[in-house]
Amino acid sequence: MKDQHILNVREMRITDISLIADYWFLSDPDFLVRMGVDLKKMPVRKDFEEMLEQQINTRMEEKAAYALIWEAGNLPVGHSNINNIIFGNVANMHLHLWKPEFRRKGIGTTLVRKSLSSYFNNFHLKQLICEPRAINLAPNKTLEKAGFTFEKTYLTIPGKINFEQEVNRWVLTKLQFENNINSINQL
DSSP: OGGGGOEEEEEOOGGGHHHHHHHHHHSOHHHHHHHTBOGGGOOOHHHHHHHHHHHHHSOGGGOSEEEEEEEETTEEEEEEEEEEEETTTEEEEEEEEOOGGGTTSSHHHHHHHHHHHHHHHHHTOSEEEEOOBTTOHHHHHHHHHTTOEEEEEEEEOOSTTBOSEEEEEEEEEHHHHHHHHHHHHTO
């Protein structure tokens, strides 16, 4: 347990596919609904796993989605991913801590910050957008602490597996990211 304070972010590997799939397909349905998931829109697990494998095997410039694994010590505890990628421009970010015992500990902010350089640098992004459900307080607090700027609250269907809901739109520009990195490095 002692080394769990060491937080690491790495690219998703083939061996991580089942972990991400377990999060989506073994989580309590009420938890998924609170997050904004329309259970009727969930894909079949086999199709989901094939989509993740395709992500890994696609060239960076052609990826439709890209995932990072979050680790505490050597234990995978969550993931972050981007989709709706327009290479050289913008992408939408998602964040998920799989294990309840790692939630509400403040590690999400550190893991998000550690993920940002992979997104901005690998995809040459100008901005990163994240739109968690407005009533889901944890990711909203995390994004604010990680340096994102709140833009607005609005009603939408934020993704393929979601129902219509109010989301908070958070934005981080490349300039904000670079300024945050520079201020962190100066400490």
